[in-house]
Amino acid sequence: MTIKLERIYTRPGTPGFRILTDRLWPRGIKKVDAHLDLWAKDIAPTNDLRKWFNHEPAKFAEFTTRYMAELDTNPATDGFINTLNEQLATGTPVILLFGAKDTANNQAVVLNEWLVAHGVHA
Numbered sequence: 050m051t052i053k054l055e056r057i058y059t060r061p062g063t064p065g066f067r068i069l070t071d072r073l074w075p076r077g078i079k080k081v082d083a084h085l086d087l088w089a090k091d092i093a094p095t096n097d098l099r100k101w102f103n104h105e106p107a108k109f110a111e112f113t114t115r116y117m118a119e120l121d122t123n124p125a126t127d128g129f130i131n132t133l134n135e136q137l138a139t140g141t142p143v144i145l146l147f148g149a150k151d152t153a154n155n156q157a158v159v160l161n162e163w164l165v166a167h168g169v170h171a
Contacts, residue, residue, distance in 0.1 A: 052142075052161055067086050068144065070092070093156060094116050099156075106151065130169055133164065134169065
């Protein structure tokens with residue numbers, strides 16, 4: 050089973066363990082309508098990094114480097130990885146949700162890449 054990425058604004062399609070990867074709650078989404086299993090704001094980019102990036106594609110390579118460095122030193126990542134591994138071991142799909150309009154240049158893409166590098170995908 051692999052991890053999938055979806056915009057939170059897209060109607061839930063694939064059933065699975067749904068994780069919001071944004072630090073801030075997405076505008077216009079009611080918590081009841083998000084159908085979340087986990088809001089992983091502790092592993093999201095820091096406010097300083099998020100503000101610096103400002104979803105500018107020209108900064109994405111540097112954002113990726115900085116966010117991966119944050120993940121490497123974040124004490125919350127061990128618990129997050131354990132949760133993902135538990136879900137993947139049961140065959141439950143894991144869906145990383147994000148609010149950004151840009152589906153290629155956002156924190157969920159970087160987080161997924163970091164997870165692959167750390168052997169999380171089953």
